Amino acid sequence: MSAPPDPTVAKPIVAHTPMVNEMRLNARQCLAALGLVLLVILLTPSVWKAVERFDTGPDYRIPYDLSKDYWLYQRWIDRADSRSIILLGDSVVWGEYVLPDGTWAHFLNDQGGRPDRFVNGGVNGLFPLALEGLVDHYGKALRHRKILLHCNLLWLSSPKADLQTDKEERFNHALLVPQFFPRIPCYKAGANERLSAVIDRQVTFCGWVNHLQAAYFGQKSILAWTLADDGGDPPRYPNSYKNPLAHITFRVPSAPALDPLRGPASPRHKPWTQNGGPTSFEWVSLDSSLQWAAFRRVVATLRSRGDDVFVILGPFNEHMIASDSRGPYLKLRDGVLAWLDESKIPHSAPESLPSALYADASHPLTDGYALLARMTLTNQSFQAWLKAN
Amino acid sequence: MLFHTWPFLVFMLVVLPVFFALRRTQWWIPWLMAASYFFYGWWNPYYLALVFYSTVLDFFLVALMDHCPPGPGKVDIASRLWRWRFDDWVLKTAFLLSLGLAAAIVAAALCGPPTLRPALAAMSALVFLMTLGSLLSNRRIWLLISLVNNLALLLFFKYARFVVQNANALLASFHWHARLPDPSTLMPLGFTYVLPVGISFFTFQSLSYTIDFYFGRVQRERHFLRFATFVCFFPQLMAGPIERARHLLPQFRQFPAIRVQNFTEGVSLFLVGLFKKLALANYLAFYVDRVYENPKNFDAPALLLATFAFAWQIFFDFSGYTDMARGVARILGFNLILNFNNPYLATGLGDFWSRWHISLSTWFRDYVYIPLGGNRRGALATYRNLFITFLLSGIWHGANWTFVIWGGLHALGVMATRELERSAFYRDQVPRLAKQFGVFAFVCFAWIFFRAESLSDARLVVSRIFTAAWSDPQIPALMLALVAAVWLYQFVYESRFRELLQTSVVRVGAATLMVIYLFLCSSGGGAFIYFQF
Numbered sequence: 001m002s003a004p005p006d007p008t009v010a011k012p013i014v015a016h017t018p019m020v021n022e023m024r025l026n027a028r029q030c031l032a033a034l035g036l037v038l039l040v041i042l043l044t045p046s047v048w049k050a051v052e053r054f055d056t057g058p059d060y061r062i063p064y065d066l067s068k069d070y071w072l073y074q075r076w077i078d079r080a081d082s083r084s085i086i087l088l089g090d091s092v093v094w095g096e097y098v099l100p101d102g103t104w105a106h107f108l109n110d111q112g113g114r115p116d117r118f119v120n121g122g123v124n125g126l127f128p129l130a131l132e133g134l135v136d137h138y139g140k141a142l143r144h145r146k147i148l149l150h151c152n153l154l155w156l157s158s159p160k161a162d163l164q165t166d167k168e169e170r171f172n173h174a175l176l177v178p179q180f181f182p183r184i185p186c187y188k189a190g191a192n193e194r195l196s197a198v199i200d201r202q203v204t205f206c207g208w209v210n211h212l213q214a215a216y217f218g219q220k221s222i223l224a225w226t227l228a229d230d231g232g233d234p235p236r237y238p239n240s241y242k243n244p245l246a247h248i249t250f251r252v253p254s255a256p257a258l259d260p261l262r263g264p265a266s267p268r269h270k271p272w273t274q275n276g277g278p279t280s281f282e283w284v285s286l287d288s289s290l291q292w293a294a295f296r297r298v299v300a301t302l303r304s305r306g307d308d309v310f311v312i313l314g315p316f317n318e319h320m321i322a323s324d325s326r327g328p329y330l331k332l333r334d335g336v337l338a339w340l341d342e343s344k345i346p347h348s349a350p351e352s353l354p355s356a357l358y359a360d361a362s363h364p365l366t367d368g369y370a371l372l373a374r375m376t377l378t379n380q381s382f383q384a385w386l387k388a389n
Numbered sequence: 390m391l392f393h394t395w396p397f398l399v400f401m402l403v404v405l406p407v408f409f410a411l412r413r414t415q416w417w418i419p420w421l422m423a424a425s426y427f428f429y430g431w432w433n434p435y436y437l438a439l440v441f442y443s444t445v446l447d448f449f450l451v452a453l454m455d456h457c458p459p460g461p462g463k464v465d466i467a468s469r470l471w472r473w474r475f476d477d478w479v480l481k482t483a484f485l486l487s488l489g490l491a492a493a494i495v496a497a498a499l500c501g502p503p504t505l506r507p508a509l510a511a512m513s514a515l516v517f518l519m520t521l522g523s524l525l526s527n528r529r530i531w532l533l534i535s536l537v538n539n540l541a542l543l544l545f546f547k548y549a550r551f552v553v554q555n556a557n558a559l560l561a562s563f564h565w566h567a568r569l570p571d572p573s574t575l576m577p578l579g580f581t582y583v584l585p586v587g588i589s590f591f592t593f594q595s596l597s598y599t600i601d602f603y604f605g606r607v608q609r610e611r612h613f614l615r616f617a618t619f620v621c622f623f624p625q626l627m628a629g630p631i632e633r634a635r636h637l638l639p640q641f642r643q644f645p646a647i648r649v650q651n652f653t654e655g656v657s658l659f660l661v662g663l664f665k666k667l668a669l670a671n672y673l674a675f676y677v678d679r680v681y682e683n684p685k686n687f688d689a690p691a692l693l694l695a696t697f698a699f700a701w702q703i704f705f706d707f708s709g710y711t712d713m714a715r716g717v718a719r720i721l722g723f724n725l726i727l728n729f730n731n732p733y734l735a736t737g738l739g740d741f742w743s744r745w746h747i748s749l750s751t752w753f754r755d756y757v758y759i760p761l762g763g764n765r766r767g768a769l770a771t772y773r774n775l776f777i778t779f780l781l782s783g784i785w786h787g788a789n790w791t792f793v794i795w796g797g798l799h800a801l802g803v804m805a806t807r808e809l810e811r812s813a814f815y816r817d818q819v820p821r822l823a824k825q826f827g828v829f830a831f832v833c834f835a836w837i838f839f840r841a842e843s844l845s846d847a848r849l850v851v852s853r854i855f856t857a858a859w860s861d862p863q864i865p866a867l868m869l870a871l872v873a874a875v876w877l878y879q880f881v882y883e884s885r886f887r888e889l890l891q892t893s894v895v896r897v898g899a900a901t902l903m904v905i906y907l908f909l910c911s912s913g914g915g916a917f918i919y920f921q922f
Contacts, residue, residue, distance in 0.1 A: 018727045020639045021882055022890035025900060027649050031895055033900040040905055195395035209908055223672045223910045226865035227679070234686065237863040244867065 029172040041205040043162060048208060049075060058109075059100040061120040068173065071207030073253065074138040077121060085386075086142065088131065089150030093122025095369065096314040097359040099263035100255065102366035118148070125154045125172035128294040129163065130183065133176030135298050137201040146385075149299065151313045154362040155282040155291040156332060162291050163187065164284065175200060182231040186262040214247050248300030258309040264366055271356045271365070278320055279361070283328040286335045299345060310339055310385045311347040312376065316362055319355035350378040390431040390661075393666055400428065408721060412644045416660030418614050421622070421721075428623035429587075429629045436585040443542065444620045447535055447595045448613055451602045453522065453611045454531040456480050457482060470541030476526065484523035491516040507575040511541070528603060535599040539592040545572060546584055587627040589785060593752055595620050598634040600756055607635045611652075615641045620625070624717040628710050630748035637723070645722025655720030657900070664903045667912055670706035672758040673698045676864055681840055684850045691862035692854050699840045699862070701872050704732065707746070719900040731879045733832070736824040737810035739804045741832060749785070753778050775807075776800040791838045791847055798835040 025033065054075065060351035066072055080086060081293035086094045087105050105120035112118070124134055126134060135142060142235040159165050163177075177184055185215045189197075200206040217225040229235035286292050302309050313336055321329055333349065340347040350372065357368030364372055376382055390397050410419040447756050456479045500510035515538060522530035535684050544552075549572035556569050573582035595692035598619070599900045601607040608617040619638050625631075643653070680695035687695070715725045727750050735741035744749050758778040760779045764771040776797075783796015809815050815824070834851075841847035882890060889895060 019654075019658070019880070020730045021661065022887070023657050023661050023895050023896060023899060025653055027653050029897050029900070030653045032897045033892070033904070036897065038902040040901070041908075096795045191396045192391075192394040195399065199395065212909070222869070223668075223865075224675070226867050237865075239865070240863045240867050243506055247660060251478045311478065383903065 001013060002130045002284045004157055031143055041203070042384060045071070045204045046209040050248055054079075054271050055252070055254060059103065059106045059120070061094055061100055061105075061255070062102065063253060064124055065219070066174075066214050067124045068219065069211050070134065070138040070176070071204070071211040072215070073134065074141065074207070077119075078138060080111040080117065080121075080141075081121045082145065084119045085146040085148055086119050087148045087150065088121045088135075088142075090122060090126045090131070090155075091124045091366075092152055092362050093120065093150050094124050094126075095120070095122070095262075096124065096363045097262060097266070098113035098366045098369060099259060102263065102369055102371045104364075104372055104376075108376060109375055111370075111373050122150075123173075126176075127161075127163075127171075127173070128291040128298060129178065130176040132294045132301070133178070133201070133296050135301055138175075138207070141306055142302060142305060144325070147309045149294060149302070149308070149311050151336065152362050153314060153329070153332060155283050155335070156286075156289050157361070159282060159284055160186075162284045162289050164288070164290060176295075182290065182293070205383055212248070215252055217244070226340055231263050233296050236376065256263065269359065269365060270378070272317065272320060272358050272360050273355065275360075278322040279325075280322040282327060283332050284341075286332060292336075296339070299343070304346075306386070308388070309345060310382060311345055312382075313337065313340075313347060313349040314351045314362075315350045315372070317355070317358040317360065319358070320361050332338045346381055346385045348376070348381050350375045350379070390428050392710070392717065393663055395474050396431070400424075401720075405720065409647065412647070418618055418645055419639060422614055422618040423877065424625060425618065425623035429626055432586050432627075433583075439585050439588070440591055440621050440626075441617075443539060443592060443595050444617045446538055447599050448610070448616050450531045450535045451599055452611075453480065453483055453519075454528045454599070454602060457528045457531065459605070461545075470471055472640035478791055479524055482522045483518060487516050487519040487523060488901070491520060491582065492496060504579065505577045508577040524597045527800040532599060532603045535596065537598045543588060543592050545575075546582075546588055546789045548784075549558070549575075550582075569860065575608075591620055591626060592630055593749075597631070597732065597752065597756065600640075601634055602625060607633075607638070610634070610638055622713040622718070622723075624721075624723075625711075625725055627708070627715070629746075630711050630714065631750070631752050632725060636726060638722050640735050640837070651719055652721050654864060655716045655718070657716070658712050659716030660900060660903055662714075662716060664711040664907060665705040665709030665712065665750075668903070668906055669875070670702050670709055672868060672910070673705065673872070676868060677702055677840065679779075680851070681842070681846070684841075684846055686860075687857075688860040689854050689857040690859055691864070692850050692857070694862045696833050696837050696840070697867065698872075700829070700836050701875075702734070703836070703839075704729070705875075718786050731883065733829050733876065734825055734883055735828045736821060737815075738799070738806050738828060740811055741828055742799075742803070749782065752903070753782050753785075757781060772804050775803055779803065790844050791841055793834050794844065794847070795838040798838065802831055802835070835911075840878045 046077045056076065060076070062069070062073055062076060077086065087108075093104060099210055100106065100120075103120055103122075103358050105118040105122075105208070108118040109115050121133075123134065151351055160169065163169065163171065163184050163186050164187045167186060168188040169365065171187075174187065174189065175197045177187060177191075179197050199211070213219055213225075214223055220228060220229065225247075226239050226242070226244060227239050228239055260266055263269060300308055300312070313333065314330070316333075318326070318329070337347070337349055357371060358366050359365050359368075407429060408420055408424075411420055426437055428439075429440060456477045494509050494513040494516060494823040497511065498506050504824060506718065515534065518530065518537070553569045553572060560567055571582075576582050598607065598610075600615075602609060612618070613632075615638065618641055619632070619634060622632070622637065623850075642732070674724075677695050677699045680691050681699070683691060711725075711728040718725045727749055728743040728746060730747065732741055733745040735744050738791075758774050762770050763774060763779060779800030780793065780796045783792045786792045786795070790823055797892050824901070838847045838852050841850055878890070880886065
């Protein structure tokens with residue numbers, strides 16, 4: 001809107017591409033840039049693996065804060081000894097209320113007398129629909145191995161847990177669930193989010209970027225990290241003047257040595273009866289369940305990869321089930337067992353642990369895991385499966 | 390659909406091959422139009438009706454204008470009204486049709502549902518004007534109808550609530566009990582009253598065609614689909630650049646030449662735009678929002694830096710969008726006009742406005758400033774014209790007093806510095822850097838009013854900048870470094886060291902870094918600021 005000299009008729013506008021910077025690449029320069037980008041994208045994850053220290057050790061499990069670092073999970077499974085048995089499942093396998101030396105995998109190793117035979121491959125909050133995504137896209141190393149797959153009926157305990165409701169729900173590991181098919185009614189992400197998830201799974205570099213953010217920048221993008229506040233009132237912004245690059249230590253963070261939220265000393269580590277009484281569950285039927293269908297697909301995928309799968313059903317905290325919902329539960333449980341029998345999948349369904357050994361509907365406390373490991377190891381089917389091959 | 394989202398990539402992966410495959414047929418224009426409508430409808434399919442309506446009306450208005458005698462000759466209204474005489478069968482048909490239509494609309498308004506009445510009343514007034522235009526066989530009436538229609542759409546969807554609220558406040562201040570109804574109550578059939586995305590852009594673009602035709606600057610477009618594609622061409626439909634018919638329409642007359650250069654230039658433009666939006670604008674927005682959402686909690690340095698950050702945020706956001714728009718168009722083989730030319734290197738306010746949102750500035754220059762008389766009627770009239778033009782430009786940006794003040798500030802700034810900028814002293818004696826700093830400081834000051842949520846917030850920001858204590862602004866150093874790097878790049882670009890930037894090493898290196906940086910730092914979506922206009 002500068003005052004023009006006097007034009008009553010605007011000048012014709014030139015028909016070429018005026019630019020106001022020198023970022024006008026020709027074909028050769030475009031190819032060169034593309035080549036460089038591809039080189040970085042393809043090589044960085046591999047180089048990173050060689051450079052970054054990843055200390056695992058006995059009873060290692062993916063730290064809670066890195067639950068969504070699927071690239072790290074893949075790396076963890078990749079490096080597991082080929083003769084070891086991977087325990088796959090949700091937070092029951094991972095050990096929500098217990099320390100690393102109080103998990104199912106720990107007691108299986110301990111009581112079995114062979115350290116490192118069982119690997120804790122559990123991920124917090126990994127329901128079957130997400131487990132399917134994890135196995136499909138980040139579990140390529142799960143091939144020709146022995147796998148102990150946990151089946152947690154908690155995910156069938158209500159239409160909401162089964163992700164069947166029409167109302168939008170926010171849930172963990174949304175990036176792992178099927179984005180387009182089968183349709184998950186309560187997953188209302190836009191097309192961009194869904195396509196992003198699909199692309200993230202396919203491009204290893206994206207997984208690596210996610211790892212970088214999860215491991216060093218509090219699960220934030222580097223830019224968001226520089227703006228993060230300390231949660232105080234008034235808030236302070238401790239990262240404003242920090243150099244993000246200096247924050248990359250090339251060492252995967254391990255779980256805190258003293259986890260105040262887990263272990264016998266934590267206030268959360270207590271029997272479920274201290275928090276409430278029996279509950280009525282709105283069990284979904286196996287025929288309609290999205291989670292159960294996903295679980296079956298996971299089993300099929302693993303078996304198609306030559307994995308030797310053993311399924312452990314529960315043990316669900318039956319003490320917590322109100323009498324009116326016990327019948328549907330037993331029907332569900334029988335249905336799962338019937339399918340496992342029918343599909344000739346070795347399995348066991350341990351009886352419920354004593355009530356005091358549960359922290360909630362499905363998570364045992366430390367002693368509960370010790371007992372569960374004992375029950376597992378003494379189970380005949382399991383022993384037969386262990387000895388096979 | 391946003392350019393920086395994956396659905397857009399999928400969209401392009403479908404549109405582009407089909408577009409090229411249709412190059413030897415007549416179907417490439419319908420395909421482009423269908424793609425554009427799909428692109429716009431992705432956001433909200435109901436808005437498509439509005440774009441289509443505007444397109445159809447302007448297309449036919451210009452066709453009818455073409456059947457009227459050229460030139461602004463006087464019409465003997467009395468004789469025409471008393472003795473209905475038609476020299477042209479098209480006008481005669483238009484007269485009969487519009488008369489019939491007006492009657493039908495009035496009947497529908499009387500018998501139809503009450504919610505339809507306001508819309509039908511407006512339509513009947515418009516159709517009645519068309520009847521009059523046919524009868525009087527006068528170009529000016531057709532132009533008037535186009536102006537009324539496009540501006541009425543804009544006024545209703547964008548400004549009606551603002552006008553009603555202010556009018557009601559005024560009535561209340563006089564203790565009058567009358568109250569104007571909220572515009573949402575006028576929406577037909579229970580449709581929601583929301584601002585259609587890009588309405589300011591496509592109405593201005595369509596309007597420019599009718600005005601240019603009226604003044605004989607552009608030929609009538611006889612191919613409806615070609616004209617419709619011009620109005621809704623998807624790269625620039627949502628947020629410009631506001632194209633002119635004489636620039637874009639001829640490009641739709643034949644299939645563009647397919648060249649590798651189109652692709653490489655388009656990709657270069659798109660990459661720069663993407664970087665500006667995702668890596669810079671979105672990043673700056675975090676800090677700006679933090680401060681501007683609660684200005685009373687921040688001291689002078691934070692407010693100053695947030696204002697400075699907003700200046701860059703809006704530049705990166707809007708110029709990023711237009712870079713991407715131009716890039717997409719270029720990949721298809723079309724050229725869109727330049728919309729930003731490193732505005733923060735301007736050495737005067739006049740210069741700033743020849744570098745900032747160029748397509749809008751030139752639109753206002755050609756269709757408001759010059760028709761008002763421009764600078765041809767003496768100094769006083771020039772200043773008046775400048776003031777009106779800038780004020781309208783401010784209002785164009787949104788229905789809020791903050792935008793009015795923003796436009797007013799620029800008007801006053803341009804008026805105050807116009808003579809100074811023309812003086813030899815300013816031109817030759819004042820160091821370039823000082824001039825650039827002065828312009829940037831003024832522009833930043835005006836941005837306070839643009840960004841603030843309300844006038845009281847804007848006043849608070851201004852007063853606290855001068856009165857509040859000095860404390861740590863806690864702005865990320867990385868943010869400052871990035872802006873400094875871009876500013877430095879622009880300085881070098883306009884200096885004698887520009888050749889440095891032309892080397893392959895710099896170009897390839899910068900492009901590679903931008904892509905990697907996008908992967909590493911991108912923090913997701915966010916719509917463009919200018920979509921709300």
